[in-house]
Amino acid sequence: MTSVNVDPSGDHLTLNTANSAHRFHAIWLRDNAGDAETRASGNGQRLIALRDIPRDTRIGSADLKGATLEVRFEPEGKVVDYELDWLDAHSYDDTSSPPRGWTAPGVELWDAGLMRDVPTGDLAELSRDSGALRHWLEQVNRFGFGKLVNGPVEEGAVFKIVDLFGYVRETNYGRHFEVRTQVNPTNLAYTGLGLQAHTDNPYRDPVPTVQVLYCLESSAAGGENMVVDGFAAARRLRDENEDYFNVLADHCARFEYAGDTGVCLTSRRPMIELAPDGELVAVRFNNRSMAAVTDVPFDKMATYYAAYRCLGEIIDDEAMEVTFRLAPGEAFVVDNTRVLHARKGYSGEGTRWLQGCYADKDGLRSTYDAMCRAQKREAAE
Numbered sequence: 072m073t074s075v076n077v078d079p080s081g082d083h084l085t086l087n088t089a090n091s092a093h094r095f096h097a098i099w100l101r102d103n104a105g106d107a108e109t110r111a112s113g114n115g116q117r118l119i120a121l122r123d124i125p126r127d128t129r130i131g132s133a134d135l136k137g138a139t140l141e142v143r144f145e146p147e148g149k150v151v152d153y154e155l156d157w158l159d160a161h162s163y164d165d166t167s168s169p170p171r172g173w174t175a176p177g178v179e180l181w182d183a184g185l186m187r188d189v190p191t192g193d194l195a196e197l198s199r200d201s202g203a204l205r206h207w208l209e210q211v212n213r214f215g216f217g218k219l220v221n222g223p224v225e226e227g228a229v230f231k232i233v234d235l236f237g238y239v240r241e242t243n244y245g246r247h248f249e250v251r252t253q254v255n256p257t258n259l260a261y262t263g264l265g266l267q268a269h270t271d272n273p274y275r276d277p278v279p280t281v282q283v284l285y286c287l288e289s290s291a292a293g294g295e296n297m298v299v300d301g302f303a304a305a306r307r308l309r310d311e312n313e314d315y316f317n318v319l320a321d322h323c324a325r326f327e328y329a330g331d332t333g334v335c336l337t338s339r340r341p342m343i344e345l346a347p348d349g350e351l352v353a354v355r356f357n358n359r360s361m362a363a364v365t366d367v368p369f370d371k372m373a374t375y376y377a378a379y380r381c382l383g384e385i386i387d388d389e390a391m392e393v394t395f396r397l398a399p400g401e402a403f404v405v406d407n408t409r410v411l412h413a414r415k416g417y418s419g420e421g422t423r424w425l426q427g428c429y430a431d432k433d434g435l436r437s438t439y440d441a442m443c444r445a446q447k448r449e450a451a452e
């Protein structure tokens with residue numbers, strides 16, 4: 072049985088259901104009113120600013136009417152209806168405080184165990200079946216990467232992947248970049264070396280949040296792609312040594328790329344980035360483009376370097392990595408704010424040709440969320 076109590080001050084009300092009690096402030100409710108004078112009926116954008124709401128707004132009365140809560144605000148004398156489902160979904164009366172490094176619902180951390188079930192979509196199917204696309208995007212959001220198979224072996228096919236969910240992010244490297252490797256006995260010593268797993272372009276601010284790599288040729292043995300969950304690595308660091316986690320989260324690293332004429336990209340951001348409430352929101356890790364770190368106090372620099380080394384050792388641990396081969400016509404997408412990628416070493420001669428490009432995660436999430444909302448609407452009709 073649902074009931075509502077208004078605090079005598081009018082400052083807030085409490086909505087009681089069978090197993091919960093959620094408080095809502097008068098000012099919060101008034102600001103989030105959904106009536107036609109407050110919100111545009113078409114696009115849902117707010118039509119008023121906070122300055123249009125009286126500073127001394129309070130709840131005059133609140134009454135339950137079926138699945139609706141009717142609230143009267145004073146001194147405006149304005150009456151606004153709220154759906155109980157909406158209030159339940161937007162409750163903020165939660166006193167729990169999760170530990171630093173918590174991750175959002177829907178994010179699932181992984182290690183090498185995910186190798187048994189690499190999230191994979193069939194490009195031909197995703198292009199014609201919105202249910203399959205929605206499922207694949209959900210996997211990319213959940214795990215921070217996804218593989219695609221059954222694409223065409225043609226130049227520019229990398230853009231077909233981006234077309235599934237968003238837009239290319241052009242950089243000084245162009246709309247796309249080429250990754251060509253000739254592997255032969257004379258350069259095997261060089262190309263045979265794998266790269267350490269990294270996130271791309273931490274010297275950009277903001278970083279490109281999605282990277283797509285599309286395979287067009289692959290005849291050299293070895294050279295598998297490898298991905299590591301940076302969130303899982305950061306959490307493992309926290310669990311092994313909280314001081315190490317904190318020193319990397321609390322101080323900015325510096326990154327730089329000035330390798331081309333007319334380009335000087337610099338950034339000042341932490342390797343482990345947390346939201347103000349401790350949510351793990353991004354990892355930046357790239358030994359090649361880290362610049363001199365100057366934002367760590369002298370008495371913490373030794374700890375900082377020990378923590379950086381330890382995070383690198385966790386990232387290099389094979390128990391953390393998922394590897395897979397890309398055949399021509401196959402591709403993978405990574406959330407570049409979370410998942411590190413690398414190429415393993417080669418063991419034979421041949422060629423490898425990939426085309427890559429960047430895109431943005433907000434577009435990917437928008438496409439996924441819009442598909443979910445559309446599906447819910449259809450289910451309700």
Ligand code: FE2
Nearest residue numbers: 269270271412
């Ligand atoms: Fe890279």
